Amino acid sequence: MSANMQLFRPIMAALRSGANRAPSGARGFASSAGSDSILVSDITPTGNRTSVMVGLMNHFQSGASKVGYFEPVAGKNGEILSRVFNLSGETAGASAAEASKLLADGKKDDLMDQIYTKFQASKSGKDLTVVGGTGTDLDATVAQALSTPVLLTMTADRSMSAEDIYTTALSKRQAFADKKVDVVGLMLTGVPKCKLAALNGDLKEKLAKSGLPLVGALPEEDLLSSLSLEEVRKAVIAQTKAAFDQHVDVNTVVAGLQKPKSTDYVSPKAFQYGIFQSCLANPQHIVLPESSDKRILAAAVEVTQRRLAKVTVLGNPETVAAEAKKLGLDLTGVNVVDPNSSARMDHYVSMLVEARKSKGMTPEEALKTLQGDINYFGTMMVAAGDADGMVSGAMHTTAATIRPALTMLRTPDKNLVSSIFFMCLEDRVLVYGDCAVVVNPNPEDLARVAATSADTAAAFGFDPRVAMLSYSTLGSGAGPEVQKVTDATAIVKSKRPDLKVEGPLQYDASVDMSIAKTKIKGGSAVAGKANVFVFPDLNTGNNCYKAVQQSTGAIAMGPVMQGLSKPVNDLSRGCTVPDIVNTICVTSIQAMFQNKKK
Structure with missing residues (x-):
């Protein structure tokens, strides 16, 4: 495994599986392929989930496991469970007031970021975390973001028939299925004793046929709703354990x-x-040449305040300070360098003259270039080791951003420079390449793009499965464009037998397993489950990534440049401040990889 993969893979592997590690004394509820959290979501916000959550936590804690509790939005159960199980630390992602305000302001994604960050901190060191849902539509979004399966709960009062319960439960499960969230089962609470036998009979069988196990039905007198908080402290464990032992099949939850x-x-x-x-x-240390763009300044301040990177912006310090003041930005910690008065200019001139000596460049020409082109000056900072990477393009074309890097930051083997986008869809992250640089690759170029894209994906924690895209799937069509992809696939397989790569494949056969099974006989390690997509040319790739971005609201992180000795990344001229922050962070990860290799 390469150094860069070793650097980042443990973090992403832990996140991908939810850090699914259980000690030898645990009850086996989590495995490397399973989950280390479960969200309990009531079908109605007024339902009583306390007994369910207490029962689950007690069951798993009794097996010497370290179990935690977390609420995306703070509610009454957090206080109860904290007292019963002596929980310490923060157990909520946001207060009810915070959540309401963020949702009302249209900042749902900000709320999810806050919930996710606090969830990760809360579950640190835990074998299992029970997540108390809100009982609203927000639960599906939360479960998707946290990558956690769900246990549905429902209060089955006297007015509800078995058919009512069945249809309501399946409808709720579908809301989670739409978010690609697994539901491990349904637990009923508050069930009248006269209905227990019927619900555990015909309804249980009917739900099982629909793929939704009925894991338990707690009688109404076994609920905790009648107990005061002080009584809960004394009686809850014994009462809930007895109810769970008699009425709940916890093994079904464990299996889920x-x-x-x-x-x-x-x-x-x-x-x-x-x-x-x-x-x-x-x-x-990331250099941002375009200080005259307010988005760049805002991103520089945000990155600095969040301590995500050390930032240098290029420009006249007085001009930059005046612009920041006008925008209400605090530049504390942001380094400002004026290329025209830099003490490093002579050194950069010498470096550029040496790099361009075959073209006859003179010191005078080099000085003029560095004083007149901020991207060249920023690139020289990276080439000289004065910065770890550069991000530009908010005010410049892609060519203007990367041209200096092609001169100063080529690898010794003159590898093809290409790019990928990390496409952050609602439920997954995919890699698209090349969508920004290589216009019309020949088979050899396309093979290089595929191999480099797979390596970049692996460095960011993916297990790359590469689909070489075409309008044909494994010979279903013919023509020069199909042949190019066929030849490129053969080259990749020959030169990189370690990679999982298949082609030519149509996009639908690459991502949808049912379509893949129809179109491809004999199975494939890639078809139906690809996560790296290599487009046959720039026209196709650029339009496809923009179509997906605009149609789905996906975040497109990139373009991320590949094939340079040190990272330089290009921004879209329509980029937002979050786009710039993301690109700075991706550039930082690439810089870590390069530094690790040294």
Whole structure:
């Protein structure tokens, strides 16, 4: 395994599986392929889940496991469970007031970021975390973000028939299925004794046929709703244990946790969290040439305040300070360098003259270039080791951003420079390449793009499964474009037998297992489950990534440049401040990889 993969893979592997490690004394509820958390979601917000959550925590704690509790939005159960189980530390992602305000302001994603970050901190050192849902539609989004399976609960009062329970439960399960969240079962609470036998008979069988196990039905007198908080402290464990032992099949819940997740894709929240945590642990020095763009200044301030990187912006210090003041930005900690008065200019001139001596460049020409092109000056900082990476392009074309890097930062083997995008979809992160640099690759170039994209994906924690895209799937069509992809696939397989690569494949056969099984006989390690997509040319790739981005609301992180000795990344001229922050962090990760190799 390469040094860069070793650097980042443990973080992403832990996030991908939820850090699924149980000690030898644990009851086996988590495995490397399963889950180390479970979200309990009531079908109605007014339902009583306290007995269920107490019962689960007590059951797993009795097996010498360290069990924690977390609420995405703080509620009454957090206080009860904290007292009963002597929980310490923060157990909520947001207060009810915070959550309401963020949702009302249209900042749902900000709320999810906050919940995810606090969840990761809360579950640190735990074998299992029981998550108390809100009982609202937010639960499906939370479960998806946290990559946790769900146990549904439902209060079955006297007015509800078995058919009512059945249809309501399946409807709720579908809301989670739409988010690609696994539901391990349904638990009923408050069941009248006269209905227990019927619900545990016909209804249980009917639910099982629909793939939703009925894991238990707690009688109404076994609930904790009639107990005061002080009484709970004394009686809850014994009461709940007795109810669980008699009425709940906890083994079904355990099996649901041990079951391999329906997908091994990395979730967007896990991916971004892993990147940010790596940046916090090892901040890199990133240069931003375009200080005259207010988005760049805002991103520089945010990155500095969050301690994600050390930032240098290029420009006249007085001009930059005046612009920051006008924007209400605090530049404390942000380094400002004026290329025209830099003490390093002579050194950069010498480096550029040496690099361009075959073209006859003179010191005068080099000085003029460095004073007139801020991207060249920023690139020279990276080449000289005065910065670890550069991010530009908010005000410049892709060519203007990367041209200096092609001169100063080529690898010794003159590897093809290409790019990928990390496409953060609702439930997964995919890699698209090349969508920004290589216009019309020949088979050899396309093979290089595929291999380099797979290596980049692996360095960021993916197990790359590479689909070589075409309008044909494994010979279903013919033509020069299909042949190019066929030849490129053969080259990759020959030169990199370690990679999982298949082609030519159509996009649908690459991502949908049912379609893949229809179109491909004999099985494939890639078809239906690809996570790295190599487009046949720039026209196809660029349009496809923009179509996905605009149609789905996906976050496109990139383009991330590949094939350079040190990282330089290009921004879209329509980029937002979060886009710039993400690109700075991705550039930092690449810089860590390069430094690790030295």
